[in-house]
Structure formats: C-alpha cells, structure tokens
Amino acid sequence: MTKSKLIEMNNVGVVVENLDNAITFFTEIGLTLEGRMMVEGEWAGQVTGLGNQSVEVAMMVTPDGHSRLELSKFLSPKTISDHRTAPVNSLGYLRVMFRVDNLDELLIRLEKQGFEIVGEVVNYENIYKLCYIRGTEGLLVGLAEQLNNKTVTDVLEDNE
Template structure:
C-alpha cells in the first residue's frame, strides 16, 4: 500500500475578537485580504466538534500566494479560552513567522500602530535579523529579514 503524501499546508487559523483590527494589522505586515465569509450550520460544527456554530472568517494571503492566514471571529459558541498573553515558552500555538524586506522599518511602523516588541531585534550570524512582536489583540508574530550579502 502506497503511503499518502503531503501536498501542501493551506493555512494557519487564528481566533480574534475583531476581524477588522486583525485584517488591518496583517495588511500592514503585507498580507492581502483574499476573502471574507460567514460560516454556519451543522456541517461546520461536525468539522470543529463544536456543534452549531456561527463564525465570520477572513482569509489573508501572502504576496507570493503560497501561504494563508485564516482569521476567525466566533459569534456562537462564545470563545472559552484565551492564550494571547501566554509567554513565548508556552505549550501549543506560539506564533506565525513572516519574512520581510526591511525589519527595522516594519517594526517602527507596527509600533506606531500600537504593537509591542517582545524582546529586541537581533542578528543571527550573517543570516537573519529576527524579532517577536505582539500586535493587535496581543497576537504573537515573528519577523525575519534575510541578510544575505548585507
């Protein structure tokens, strides 16, 4: 019997309180809103195990079109847990990492919009500049700038 092969990773999902704020934040990083929809009905609850649910989603896509971020706002059932203030060494979902062209410029822009630098922007050898940022709703985001021959 042939082993099933992985084809791709479609998206990462993040539950938020405000889709508009999250869309604005991720647009500032450089993702594009691909679409917005309401998902409800018995079929959706069978997928998530939540039963009857009503969720508004927004799909954000990276400029290369290969990676997506699904932002979800649950109308019903209500959100029952909040991991946004968990420290970097907490178990479970941690962060999404984005490669950017100019990390210092983007960090300055995001801080003006209320984001907070978690530690500092650091250089890893001659390969990357890296940092973690807490953006809208305290979401933890990693940023990386490839240095190459800089």
C-alpha cells in the same frame, strides 16, 4: 492502498475578537485579504467538534500566494479560553513568522500604531535579523529579514 503524501500547508488559523482590526494589522505587515465569509451550520461544527457554530472568517494571503492566514471570529459558540498573554514557552502556543524585506522600516510603522517588540531585534548568524512583536489583540508575530543568501538549513548542515 497508496500512502498519502503531504502536498502543501494550506493555512494557519488564528481566532480573534475583532476581525476588522486583525485584517488591518496583517494588511500593514503585507498580507492581502483574499476573501471574507460566514462559515456556519452543523456541518462546520462536525469538523471542529463544536456543534452548531457561526464563525466569520477572513483569509489573508502572502504576496507570493503560497501561504495563508485564516482569521476567525466566533459568534457562536462563544470563545471559552484566551491564550494571547501566555508566554511563548506555553504548550500549544501559536506564533506565526513572516519574512520581510525591510524589518526596521516595518517596525517603525508598527510601533507608531502601538505594537511592541517582545524582546529585542537580534541578528542570527548573519542570516536573519528577527524579532517577535505583540500584534493586534496581543497575538505573537515573528518578523525576519534575510540578510544574505544563506539559510538556517545551511547552518545546520555546516554544523554536522
């Protein structure tokens, strides 16, 4: 039997309370709504282990078409825990990071909508200007602007 090979990362999933607000927030960052649908029934619960479930799903896609963010609102069963206010060093904590072309301009727009920077905007090795923000529903979102053609991989290789 041939060993399986990873082809691509298909998507990252985030559970939200208000799907419309989450779509609006991620659209403001620059993602596009690719589609929205109900996922329900026993088959879906067999995949998740939740049994019979009803979930409204919105698939958001990055401008390059390579990355997707699946936003899910569970109608049933109801959500049983909430990790949105946990600190970033919590086990299993989820953070998504996006590369943008003008971090300062985006932050002005997001702050006008009430979203806050978690710490500070920092310059990492003159490669990225980056920060974390608390987005819709308190979700942690990383934003990074690449400052030159150098990558983090280049820095790691330089340090070897």
